[in-house]
Amino acid sequence: MTIYLPIAELSVNIFVILGMGAAVGFLSGMFGVGGGFLITPLLIFYNVPPVVAVATGANQVVASSVSGAISHFRRGTLDIKLGLMLLAGGLAGATVGIWIFSFLRRLGQLDLVISLLYVIFLGFVGGLMLIESINAIRKTRKGVVPVKAPGQHPWIHRLPFKMRFKKSKIYLSVIPVIGIGFGIGVLTSVMGVGGGFIMVPAMIYLLRVPTNVVVGTSLFQIIFTTAYTTVVQAATNYSVDIVLAFILMVAGVVGAQYGVRVGQKLRGEQLRALLALLVLAVGIRLALQLVITPADVYSLAIGGVHG
Amino acid sequence: MKRALLATLTLLGLVAASPAPAFAQALSPPAQGSVVERLEIGMNTSQIAITPDFAGADLAIFGAVVNADELLNSIGQYDIVVTLEGPKDFATVRRKERVFGIWINRHSVTFKEAPMSYTLSSTRKIEGEPGVPPLDAPGIGIQHIDLTPTDFLRGGRLLExxxxxxxxxxxxxxxxxxxxxxxxxxxxxxxxxxxxxxANIPSGTHTVRAALFKSGKFIMEKTLPLRVVKTGLEQAITDAAHQQPLLYGMASVFLALLTGWGASVLFRRD
Incomplete structure (x- = not known):
């Protein structure tokens, strides 16, 4: 069954789109990642113009993260206070990021440097997470209950402006919270991705928030960043395809519900191991894209005058 | 009957004007006083509507060669090329190159006003074949589409x-x-x-162009506009996205919030 997308200006098979939406929604509900890094390339692969894919993907992620966040809220695994603090940092970071982005653009090849840094960063984070979570899984198998989580950061606890985050069961300075939000906000605008898969490890390892709460809180924060992206894209590029977004959403919200369920059945370290694999996979995909000889060295973009 | 007579007279006139027996000369452009061929065309529609289940369309163009020379016609010396040119826009081609083991976009060329779509139908290959000369067609055929770069400094082999x-x-x-x-x-x-x-034809005004060739030489062309339009809801959505972009964006977000909330309500019950 085909359907015509008015903004993307092409006909697509509705079931292919439903499948993409469901898969991305599932990952979103399970790991607290937005899935923009998956849905955008999938749509581009399916001939949707890149600018439409980016904007419409963001719109879909709004829906699946709302769906997932509400489920987490009901289960008591969403720390709204922590989410708002991260968001405050995130919005400030995104604003600075937009400025950095236009500055890098003027310089030329620097987006290459960014993707290189990104590959290294994802590989590093994903690798460390995988090692840590596999060790944790082994320890629980042996019946050893870790008395204290490894790798504490005492300097974080000496910072001023401490605040109590009840849901997360942590008492922490707001400075690292806003700082992490800010850093990810910058990355969000520079790289054009939601940053969920950086946010989640950062909260787990730097802020020591319990893994389950991390997922809900990350989803909560993603709602706002992707909603913001959607509106900005619609206003500047006219590139949100509401028909495409709606089909993706319908499948995505259902996928997210199942993702939350599966995610909550897993133990923290299992969830972290799976997320580590996902982060590594994204890193490897980006790395391969840089290294492997492309099938076609030429690419075509329509419209506008680009340098 | 009258036309046939006329054509015969024309041919006789040509032969009389150039007594050399070489037939090729009779195929050269018509001499003074002879009747020039004309082309007339019409279409089954002047508008293609893109409906929600649009999966491409067929367009039929009918035409007639008026004042055709019967002798030339009978030996297939007339050729017709019909093209449908889409709306024009800038197009940027980028080329990746390997630098220190990494593939990056190195060079790019932006072409001005290239047609977004181009469909061509003809009686034979424009480029010609062994024994058949190419059609001498200014700007007709994919190989002859005007691709002018915005930046003239990047010329030569690279541009080709x-x-x-x-x-x-x-x-x-x-x-x-x-x-x-x-x-x-x-x-x-x-x-x-x-x-x-x-199926992915761009919407907008397209141009149907029919060209008549005699013995490979361009005689004349006729053009007709063809509008490719979105209908009903598709058009309303496009209009909203372009005329009220901020509202449209907020509506998209609202729809997302509603869908996400709806799903969580639905799944709470079972």
Missing amino acids: DFRDAYRRLKMESGLYQPDPGGVRFISSTLFQANLKLP
Whole structure:
């Protein structure tokens, strides 16, 4: 069954789109990642113009993260206070990021440097997470209950402006919270991705928030960043395809519900191991894209005058 | 009957004017006083509507060669090329190159006002074949589409590579399609051209161009506009996205919030 997308200006098979939406929604509900890094390339692969894919993907992620966040809220695994603090940092970071982005653009090849840094960063984070979570899984198998989580950061606890985050069961300075939000906000605008898969490890390892709460809180924060992206894209590029977004959403919200369920059945370290694999996979995909000889060295973009 | 007589007289006149027996000379442009061939065309529609289940369309163009020379016609000296040119826009071709083991976009060329789609139907190959000369066609055929770079400094061989890549990518996407043999004569002078419009055809005003060739020489062309329009809801959505972008964006977000909330309510019950 085909359907015509008015903004993307092409006909697509509705079931292919439903499948993409469901898969991305599932990952979103399970790991607290937005899935923009998956849905955008999938749509581009399916001939949707890149600018439409980016904007419409963001719109879909709004829906699946709302769906997932509400489920987490009901289960008591969403720390709204922590989410708002991260968001405050995130919005400030995104604003600075937009400025950095236009500055890098003027310089030329620097987006290459960014993707290189990104590959290294994802590989590093994903690798460390995988090692840590596999060790944790082994320890629980042996019946050893870790008395204290490894790798504490005492300097974080000496910072001023401490605040109590009840849901997360942590008492922490707001400075690292806003700082992490800010850093990810910058990355969000520079790289054009939601940053969920950086946010989640950062909260787990730097802020020591319990893994389950991390997922809900990350989803909560993603709602706002992707909603913001959607509106900005619609206003500047006219590139949100509401028909495409709606089909993706319908499948995505259902996928997210199942993702939350599966995610909550897993133990923290299992969830972290799976997320580590996902982060590594994204890193490897980006790395391969840089290294492997492309099938076609030429690419075509329509419209506008680009340098 | 009258036309046939006229054509015969014309031929006689030509032969008289050039007594040399070489037939090729009779095929050269008509001498003074002779009747010049004309082309008339019409379409089955002047508008293609993109409906929600749009999956491409067929366009039929009918035409007639008026004042055709019967002798030339009978030996197939008339050729028709019908093209459908889409709206024009800038197009940027980028080329990746390996630098220190990493593939990056190194060079790019932006072409001005290249047609977004181009469908061609003809009685034979524009480029010609062994023994058949190419059609001397100004700007007709995918190889002859005007691709002018915005930046003239990047010339030479590199530019030709980029032009080839542009045509190839467009053909791979189905937006540029040649169909040598898509035009057939249904009587001695009446022809029909079938153009297949791809599912991803851009909306806007397209131009149907029919060109008449005699012995490979361009005689004349006729153009007709063809509007490709979105209908009903599709058009309303496009209008909203362009005229009220901020509201449209907020509506998209609202729809997302509603869908997400709806799903969580639905799943709470079971």
